[in-house]
Amino acid sequence: xxxxxxxxxxxxxxxxxxxxxxxxxxxxxxxxxxxxxxxxxxxxxxxxxxxxxxxxxxxxxxxxxxxxxxxxxxxxxxxxxxxxxxxxxxxxxxxxxxxxxxxxxxxxxxxxxxxxxxxxxxxxxxxxxxxxxxxxxxxxxxxxxxxxxxxxxxxxxxxxxxxxxxxxxxxxxxxxxxxxxxxxxxxxxxxxxxxxxxxxxxxxxxxxxxxxxxxxxxxxxxxxxxxxxxxxxxxxxxxxxxxxxxxxxxxxxxxxxxxxxxxxxxxxxxxxxxxxxxxxxxxxxxxxxxxxxxxxxxxxxxxxxxxxxxxxxxxxxxxxxxxxxxxxxxxxxxxxxxxxxxxxxxxxxxxxxxxxxxxxxxxxxxxxxxxxxxxxxxxxxxxxxxxxxxxxxxxxxxxxxxxxxxxxxxxxxxxxxxxxxxxxxxxxxxxxxxxxxxxxxxxxxxxxxx
Amino acid sequence: xxxxxxxxxxxxxxxxxxxxxxxxxxxxxxxxxxxxxxxxxxxxxxxxxxxxxxxxxxxxxxxxxxxxxxxxxxxxxxxxxxxxxxxxxxxxxxxxxxxxxxxxxxxxxxxxxxxxxxxxxxxxxxxxxxxxxxxxxxxxxxxxxxxxxxxxxxxxxxxxxxxxxxxxxxxxxxxxxxxxxxxxxxxxxxxxxxxxxxxxxxxxxxxxxxxxxxxxxxxxxxxxxxxxxxxxxxxxxxxxxxxxxxxxxxxxxxxxxxxxxxxxxxxxxxxxxxxxxxxxxxxxxxxxxxxxxxxxxxxxxxxxxxxxxxxxxxxxxxxxxxxxxxxxxxxxxxxxxxxxxxxx
Numbered sequence: 001x002x003x004x005x006x007x008x009x010x011x012x013x014x015x016x017x018x019x020x021x022x023x024x025x026x027x028x029x030x031x032x033x034x035x036x037x038x039x040x041x042x043x044x045x046x047x048x049x050x051x052x053x054x055x056x057x058x059x060x061x062x063x064x065x066x067x068x069x070x071x072x073x074x075x076x077x078x079x080x081x082x083x084x085x086x087x088x089x090x091x092x093x094x095x096x097x098x099x100x101x102x103x104x105x106x107x108x109x110x111x112x113x114x115x116x117x118x119x120x121x122x123x124x125x126x127x128x129x130x131x132x133x134x135x136x137x138x139x140x141x142x143x144x145x146x147x148x149x150x151x152x153x154x155x156x157x158x159x160x161x162x163x164x165x166x167x168x169x170x171x172x173x174x175x176x177x178x179x180x181x182x183x184x185x186x187x188x189x190x191x192x193x194x195x196x197x198x199x200x201x202x203x204x205x206x207x208x209x210x211x212x213x214x215x216x217x218x219x220x221x222x223x224x225x226x227x228x229x230x231x232x233x234x235x236x237x238x239x240x241x242x243x244x245x246x247x248x249x250x251x252x253x254x255x256x257x258x259x260x261x262x263x264x265x266x267x268x269x270x271x272x273x274x275x276x277x278x279x280x281x282x283x284x285x286x287x288x289x290x291x292x293x294x295x296x297x298x299x300x301x302x303x304x305x306x307x308x309x310x311x312x313x314x315x316x317x318x319x320x321x322x323x324x325x326x327x328x329x330x331x332x333x334x335x336x337x338x339x340x341x342x343x344x345x346x347x348x349x350x351x352x353x354x355x356x357x358x359x360x361x362x363x364x365x366x367x368x369x370x371x372x373x374x375x376x377x378x379x380x381x382x383x384x385x386x387x388x389x390x391x392x393x394x395x396x397x398x399x400x401x402x403x404x405x406x407x408x409x410x411x412x413x414x415x416x417x418x419x420x421x422x423x424x425x426x427x428x429x430x431x432x433x434x435x436x437x438x439x440x441x442x443x444x445x446x447x448x449x450x
Numbered sequence: 451x452x453x454x455x456x457x458x459x460x461x462x463x464x465x466x467x468x469x470x471x472x473x474x475x476x477x478x479x480x481x482x483x484x485x486x487x488x489x490x491x492x493x494x495x496x497x498x499x500x501x502x503x504x505x506x507x508x509x510x511x512x513x514x515x516x517x518x519x520x521x522x523x524x525x526x527x528x529x530x531x532x533x534x535x536x537x538x539x540x541x542x543x544x545x546x547x548x549x550x551x552x553x554x555x556x557x558x559x560x561x562x563x564x565x566x567x568x569x570x571x572x573x574x575x576x577x578x579x580x581x582x583x584x585x586x587x588x589x590x591x592x593x594x595x596x597x598x599x600x601x602x603x604x605x606x607x608x609x610x611x612x613x614x615x616x617x618x619x620x621x622x623x624x625x626x627x628x629x630x631x632x633x634x635x636x637x638x639x640x641x642x643x644x645x646x647x648x649x650x651x652x653x654x655x656x657x658x659x660x661x662x663x664x665x666x667x668x669x670x671x672x673x674x675x676x677x678x679x680x681x682x683x684x685x686x687x688x689x690x691x692x693x694x695x696x697x698x699x700x701x702x703x704x705x706x707x708x709x710x711x712x713x714x715x716x717x718x719x720x721x722x723x724x725x726x727x728x729x730x731x732x733x734x735x736x737x738x739x740x741x742x743x744x745x746x747x748x749x750x751x752x753x754x755x756x757x758x759x760x761x762x763x764x765x766x767x768x769x770x771x772x773x774x775x776x777x778x779x780x781x782x783x784x785x786x787x788x789x790x791x792x793x794x
Contacts (some may be wrong), residue, residue: 275483
């Protein structure tokens with residue numbers, strides 16, 4: 001017999017097996033225990049968190065030969081048939097392939113017939129969001145008041161695409177993403193059952209990469225097991241996940257600090273030759289910058305994020321917050337949606353050169369202060385001007401004989417001073433223009449506005 | 451032909467040989483990598499290796515299965531790709547696939563389906579594949595071939611094992627061009643540098659006489675003056691015979707190549723400006739001229755030029771008028787190049 005992937009072999013078969021959905025499990029178990037099962041359930045949530053598995057477990061619980069029970073036996077004929085998806089009374093329908101009104105009419109016709117051997121006739125419609133509008137509408141009346149022996153279970157990843165009329169007729173359960181910790185634990189169990197040694201760091205890496213989908217992580221683990229001997233190392237995981245070595249990412253930031261363009265571009269070259277795409281590269285850089293940014297603004301208080309210690313140690317203080325924001329802006333501009341790898345590569349290279357050339361950007365606060373102090377000086381200059389003009393007026397009155405000698409000399413000096421002032425003012429103005437020009441040129445104004 | 455013909459993908463080959471020998475083949479794979487690096491070739495070789503009657507872990511190329519697969523004439527191997535005159539894979543094709551998969555294999559133990567350009571499946575089609583991809587019959591193996599993972603839905607990704615193909619090295623491209631396409635040494639080498647690791651690109655370049663065109667292009671572009679803008683774009687149009695092309699699609703892909711020429715040129719200038727850099731440049735045989743030219747341009751100007759080119763490529767996707775687009779781009783570039791910023 002051919003090989004069956006881990007995700008299928010280790011599909012949860014009982015309520016206890018389901019990882020990370022405790023509240024939903026409790027609710028449904030109680031419903032079954034106290035005989036308060038609704039006639040239609042809607043299971044919504046992201047990929048690989050257990051919607052289809054839950055639908056099957058619920059049907060087993062309802063139809064198991066040993067009563068409606070919250071602990072289906074998984075040994076009786078009905079349970080086994082449901083697990084394999086070929087039971088005669090539990091119809092698992094692929095909603096994306098059978099999406100038209102004709103298929104739904106078919107269901108409507110068959111709904112009235114009693115189940116052939118079990119208690120209930122259960123319709124599981126997976127990927128239900130792909131039914132057409134007409135199909136949904138044709139289902140409405142049946143869904144509202146089905147015969148007592150019929151249950152509907154819908155599973156979907158895009159619940160917002162279901163009409164409200166359908167949603168209001170179902171009990172809805174929203175599945176959560178599974179936490180990294182839960183995924184790690186589950187993977188550890190599986191690898192033990194498979195008899196394979198896995199580096200705990202590697203497991204952690206897989207769990208992080210899965211972004212909440214247990215099946216994602218199982219697919220990756222499966223891939224690792226199929227080409228590794230008996231142990232799985234971190235390096236293998238990097239290869240399978242398409243992650244970039246930490247060394248290279250750190251090297252990138254080193255070259256930003258040291259402003260070494262060539263070494264930075266060499267890193268880009270090697271990374272791309274390993275088969276990683278520009279998009280992946282930019283994404284991972286962005287993740288690192290995000291960590292640095294959170295560290296620079298919150299320090300160690302940020303408990304919700306798991307810092308990469310070597311990155312923080314090496315570069316936690318290398319860049320100011322605004323510099324990091326600038327880096328994010330530049331890189332996300334480069335993150336274009338294109339299939340042309342050559343184009344993307346060149347854009348990435350230009351961005352990297354820019355990043356290496358980047359001067360440290362002072363904080364917004366500093367710039368504002370500088371502007372304020374400049375303004376102050378302007379105001380002072382202005383007021384000095386007016387004062388001096390006032391001084392000049394008496395100087396122009398040589399009518400008072402006893403004051404003759406003094407005012408003239410005074411007037412002379414003030415005029416001299418004034419001309420000096422005008423010169424200074426002129427300097428100041430051109431200086432201001434220069435500042436504006438450079439600030440504009442380096443896009444720092446951009447930061448202020450955005 | 452066997453896995454030996456696959457170059458630069460040693461790890462993936464090793465992985466699959468291991469999986470075949472250990473009988474750990476999964477039911478669904480995604481092969482991802484840029485176009486023209488041998489993903490489809492690999493998937494066929496893999497099919498041979500799986501089906502082969504004589505050896506385990508690689509194809510023997512002598513048994514009837516292997517030979518028939520080479521001739522695309524094997525009853526348990528199916529290929530799905532966008533239909534003619536269609537940019538997408540439609541739901542009907544995948545429903546047909548489901549019908550095929552419901553029938554047991556005719557001759558061998560497996561039934562293999564290769565979906566080429568799987569990123570071209572439309573919304574309905576990719577949803578239709580989900581249940582099949584999750585729990586196909588025990589004998590089914592489905593391979594999806596895509597150029598970028600971003601265009602694959604998360605729900606599909608999570609059901610498959612993802613294999614990343616790396617671009618071919620310059621040396622590998624050169625060897626393939628010499629051995630399989632009978633190009634001479636010198637031409638193969640130049641094409642290999644320009645190919646960015648893709649055989650398909652290299653072949654496209656060689657078909658369209660790209661090297662001569664490039665030489666002509668760089669001769670011209672090195673000597674451009676500020677008021678040459680309109681004349682040069684006209685010359686480009688004539689040289690590339692843009693007016694003779696029939697469909698808009700053809701014109702657009704041609705213009706895209708042309709704009710890329712500009713991009714490569716200015717990128718090379720940028721690289722040349724860096725001190726003592728060992729990085730490869732695309733116009734390798736004109737390096738000295740580029741070096742000389744690069745002294746007259748500031749880095750900032752080059753950055754702005756790259757930005758202009760990027761914007762032009764975007765406009766191209768929005769169906770801008772092609773002649774105006776090129777004229778506009780060249781005008782802007784020259785204005786930046788000669789230090790006369792436009793007030794846009």
